[in-house]
Amino acid sequence: MKVLSPVDKVSEVEPLIRAGADELYCGLLTEDWHNQYIAGSINRRPGGGANFTTFDQLEECVNIAHSYAVPIFLTLNEHYYIERQYPYLRDLIRKSETIGVDSLIIADVAILLLLRQMGTGMKVVVSTGGTAFNSETVKFYQDLGASRIILPRHLTIGEIRHIASAVKGIELETFILNSRCPNVDGFCTFHHGLADRSIDLLYRNACMLPYDVSVAVENGAGDMAERISVRRQRIWELIHVDDFPCGACALFDFSELGIESVKIVGRGNQTDRKLADVRFLRSLLDLLSQRPTKQEFYAVARRRYQETYKRPCRIYMCYYPEVMTV
Amino acid sequence: MEHALFITRLDHLHYWNGGFSRLYFGNEFCERLLLTPEELTAAIRFTFDKGIEFTMVTPYVTETGLNRVETLFDILANEKRGSEVVFNDYGVLRLMRRRFSNLVPVMGRLLNKMKRGPRLMMVIDSLPETTVEYFRNSSLTVPLMREFLMGYGVRRVELDNVLQGTDLPLDGLLVSVYVPYAYVTTTRMCLTASCDVPEMEERVGVFPCQRECRKYTFGLTSEIMPVLLIRKGNTIFFENHNLPDDLEARGVSRLVIQPEIPM
Numbered sequence: 272m273k274v275l276s277p278v279d280k281v282s283e284v285e286p287l288i289r290a291g292a293d294e295l296y297c298g299l300l301t302e303d304w305h306n307q308y309i310a311g312s313i314n315r316r317p318g319g320g321a322n323f324t325t326f327d328q329l330e331e332c333v334n335i336a337h338s339y340a341v342p343i344f345l346t347l348n349e350h351y352y353i354e355r356q357y358p359y360l361r362d363l364i365r366k367s368e369t370i371g372v373d374s375l376i377i378a379d380v381a382i383l384l385l386l387r388q389m390g391t392g393m394k395v396v397v398s399t400g401g402t403a404f405n406s407e408t409v410k411f412y413q414d415l416g417a418s419r420i421i422l423p424r425h426l427t428i429g430e431i432r433h434i435a436s437a438v439k440g441i442e443l444e445t446f447i448l449n450s451r452c453p454n455v456d457g458f459c460t461f462h463h464g465l466a467d468r469s470i471d472l473l474y475r476n477a478c479m480l481p482y483d484v485s486v487a488v489e490n491g492a493g494d495m496a497e498r499i500s501v502r503r504q505r506i507w508e509l510i511h512v513d514d515f516p517c518g519a520c521a522l523f524d525f526s527e528l529g530i531e532s533v534k535i536v537g538r539g540n541q542t543d544r545k546l547a548d549v550r551f552l553r554s555l556l557d558l559l560s561q562r563p564t565k566q567e568f569y570a571v572a573r574r575r576y577q578e579t580y581k582r583p584c585r586i587y588m589c590y591y592p593e594v595m596t597v
Numbered sequence: 598m599e600h601a602l603f604i605t606r607l608d609h610l611h612y613w614n615g616g617f618s619r620l621y622f623g624n625e626f627c628e629r630l631l632l633t634p635e636e637l638t639a640a641i642r643f644t645f646d647k648g649i650e651f652t653m654v655t656p657y658v659t660e661t662g663l664n665r666v667e668t669l670f671d672i673l674a675n676e677k678r679g680s681e682v683v684f685n686d687y688g689v690l691r692l693m694r695r696r697f698s699n700l701v702p703v704m705g706r707l708l709n710k711m712k713r714g715p716r717l718m719m720v721i722d723s724l725p726e727t728t729v730e731y732f733r734n735s736s737l738t739v740p741l742m743r744e745f746l747m748g749y750g751v752r753r754v755e756l757d758n759v760l761q762g763t764d765l766p767l768d769g770l771l772v773s774v775y776v777p778y779a780y781v782t783t784t785r786m787c788l789t790a791s792c793d794v795p796e797m798e799e800r801v802g803v804f805p806c807q808r809e810c811r812k813y814t815f816g817l818t819s820e821i822m823p824v825l826l827i828r829k830g831n832t833i834f835f836e837n838h839n840l841p842d843d844l845e846a847r848g849v850s851r852l853v854i855q856p857e858i859p860m
Contacts, residue, residue: 310724311731350710351736355727379710380687381742388741405663407688414691425785426659427803433660453801458657458707459782461714472821477714478782482817482826489812496793496813503788504817506801585799592802 272525272559273532274552275344275444276545279321281328283542284335290546291553295336296344296376298322298538299329299367304359314346315400315463321539330370342373346538348398350457351379361389368393376421377401378457383415394418399446402457404430406437413441420444421534425455428524428591435528442531448548449536451516451590453478453507479508506587515580518590519572522555523565551579569594598844599851601652603775605859606811607636610643612856620644621853623654625685625705626783626832626860628662629806631655637669641677652681655689657707663688670697683755684708694749704746704754706775711735711759713781715824715835718760733764743769755853758837760824766848773851774844778827778834778858787831789813810860830860 273293278284287295298314300322309317316322323329333343345367352360360382367375368391375393377383378400386395396419397403397412403420412420419442422431435443452459461477472480484504486497510516525533535548555572563571573584586592602613603621613620622640624630632640637653644651653673655666666689673680678699684690685705693702712732721729736742737754746754753771756763757779765772790806791797792813797804810830817826817833827834841847 307725307727308731309728310720311728352739353731353734353736354738354740355730357739379736380745381736381739384741384745402657402686403688404657404686405660405688407663407691408686409688411687411691425803430659430661430803437660453786454782454784455657457710460710460712460780461782462712462717472819473716473719477716480819480821482819485816485818487814487816489814495795496809499792499795499798500788500815502798503792503801506799507788510801587799587801589802592800592804 272522272530272556274549274556275532275534276549277535277538277540278332278545279323279538280542281331281335283545284332285339286542286546287549288336288339288341290549291556292341292549294342294344294532295332296346296538297329297332298346299326299363300324301326308356310462312349312463314348316346316538317463318539326366326370329367329372333371337371343371344374344376344396345372346376346398347382348376348378348400350400352382357385360385364389364391364393374419380415383412383417387416396421396444398457399423400457402455403434406434409434409438409441409443413438418442419531421446423455423457424452424590427593428521429593431530432524432528435530443529444532444534445518445521445525445530446590447518447522447533447535447552449516449540451510451588453510478510481508510587514588515582516588516590517576517580517584519552519555519576520569520594521591522552522559522572523568524594526559547579551575598849601773601851601853603654603853603855603859604857605630605654607639609857613643613647617649617854619650619652619851620647621652621654621683623656623683624860625654625656625683625707626780627787627810627830628656628658628665629808630810630830630860631658631662631665632669634668634672637672638676641673644677650681651677652683652703654683654705655685657686658689663692667692667696670700674699681753690749690751698750702749702751703773704751706755706757706780707783709735709737709754709756711757711763713757713759713779713835715760715781715822715826718823719821721761729761730764732761737767737770738764740768743767746770753851758840760835760837762841771851772849773853774840774849775853775855776840777836777838778855779837781826781833781835783832785831788828789815789830814858827858829858832860834858
C-alpha cells in the first residue's frame with residue numbers, strides 16, 4: 272500500500288519522499304486562471320498557498336520526484352468546468368503531459384471525456400468528487416479509461432470491502448488523514464472557501480460557519496433534539512477545521528482489501544505538518560509488514576496518533592469510526 | 598409546460614390534483630429511504646388510476662442500495678415499461694443501460710454540479726463577468742458531455758432553481774426545474790440520525806438511524822447567508838419560489854413541484 276502525500280512547494284518534494292511518501296499530488300493555479308475565475312477554482316483550492324503558480328515550478332517538482340522514481344499527480348478536480356474554460360484546460364493538459372506529470376486527478380465526467388478525446392498518455396484518477404459509492408460506478412469510470420478511483424470519505428470499511436471484492440483491473444484509493452469533510456464532496460455545492468477560522472465569514476468554508484440552529488418537530492417536543500443538534504453543529508464546524516481527523520487504524524483492513532494507496536489531505540498545510548503525517552503513516556505501514564494482529568495494530572496506531580498529534584482519539588474525528596468499537 | 602408532482606412518501610399523494618400530468622416518487626439523497634417494492638407498486642397503480650406518467654427517483658447508492666435498486670427496476674420495467682428513472686449515481690445509469698433498456702434515464706440534480714450555496718449572492722455583483730458565467734452554468738454546456746449523455750439515452754436533465762440563475766437552453770437536452778426546494782449539500786454522516794439520543798451526541802458518521810428525518814426539521818441561520826438553510830435528514834436545502842417569466846423560451850419543458858421538502 273502506498274502513501275499519497277500533498278506537495279505545494281518545490282522545496283518540499285525531497286523531504287516528503289525521504290519521509291516515506293510513495294506518490295505526490297499537487298495543484299497548479301496560474302495567474303491567468305486566477306484573474307479570470309478568482310472564486311471559480313480550478314482544483315478545489317482557490318488559494319495560491321495550496322498550489323504551484325507556474326509550470327516551471329511544477330516541472331521542477333516532477334523532475335525531482337522522478338529522480339526518486341516517485342510519480343506526480345496533478346489535480347484538475349473541480350466538480351465542473353464550462354465550455355469557455357476548455358481552451359485553457361486543453362493547453363494545461365498538453366503542457367502537463369509534456370513536462371512529465373504522471374497522472375491527473377479529475378472529478379468531472381466531461382474532463383474524463385476530454386482526456387479520452389485528446390488521447391493523453393497520463394493516467395486518470397477519479398477524485399472523491401466522482402462519488403463512486405458502488406462497484407457499478409467504479410466500472411462506469413473504468414469503461415471511460417480511469418485507472419484509479421478515490422473512494423468517497425462517506426463509506427464504511429464494510430462498504431469499501433464490498434466494492435473491492437466486486438471490481439478488478441482498477442486501483443482503489445481511500446482517505447486516511449485530515450479534512451474529514453462532513454458533506455459528500457462530490458455532491459456538495461457550497462462554494463469551497465478557505466479552511467481558516469480567522470478569516471471573514473464570507474470567505475470561510477460554508478460548513479465551518481457558526482450557524483444558529485433551530486428545530487421544528489412533527490408531533491412532539493424537540494428540546495433534546497435541539498440541544499444535541501447544536502452540539503453536533505459545532506462538531507460539524509470543527510471537522511472541517513482540520514483538527515487532525517485520522518483513519519490510520521483502517522490501514523490494517525485496507526491492507527487486507529488490496530487498497531492501492533491511502534491519501535493524506537492537506538494541500539496548503541505547513542511543511543512540518545505534511546512531514547509528520549507521512550512519517551506517522553510510514554511507521555504504521557512498516558509495522559504492518561511485521562504482521563501484527565488487528566488488536567496489536569490498532570493499539571499501536573492509537574498510541575502513535577496521540578504521540579504525534581498530542582490529542583486523544585475522538586469518535587467524531589475518526590474517518591472509520593467503526594474501528595473504535597474494536 | 599408539463600407540471601409534475603414530486604413526493605417522497607405515499608401519504609403525500611393527497612397533494613395530487615388534475616393539474617399534474619406526471620408523478621415523481623422516491624428519494625434522491627438517502628438509500629435508507631429507497632422505496633419498498635410495495636410502495637413502488639402502489640405508486641404505479643396510482644398513476645394507472647389517474648392516467649398519468651411516472652418517474653421513479655433514485656439516490657446515490659452503496660453496493661447494498663444498488664441491489665435494492667435493481668429489484669425495484671425489475672418491478673418497474675415489468676409493470677410500467679417506458680417509465681422514467683431519475684438517476685443520481687452513474688452506477689445506476691450503467692445498470693440501466695446494461696439491464697433495463699425499456700426504462701428512460703433522466704439525469705438527476707445531484708449530478709449537475711452547479712454551485713448552489715446562497716452565500717454566493719453576497720459577492721456575485723463584485724465578481725468578474727467570466728466568474729459569474731461560470732456560476733450560472735455547468736458541465737452541461739460542454740458539447741462532449743451532452744453527446745455522451747445522449748449516447749446513454751439521456752434526453753432530460755433536472756435542475757435546481759438556483760438563486761444566481763441559469764443560462765439556458767442546453768442544446769439537445771430537455772430541462773426540468775425543481776421548485777421550491779433547491780438542494781445545497783448532502784451527507785451520509787447524517788446529523789439527524791439519532792438526534793434525540795444523548796449517548797449518540799458525538800457520533801458523526803455513517804451510523805444506524807430510526808428515520809428521525811421524518812420527524813425533525815432544522816433551520817440554520819448565519820449573518821452572511823441571505824436565505825434560511827433548511828436541514829432535513831441528511832441534506833441541506835433552501836427555498837426559492839421566484840421563477841423567470843420566460844422559462845419555456847429558455848428550454849424548460851417541465852416544472853417539478855415539491856409540496857414538501859423532498860426527504
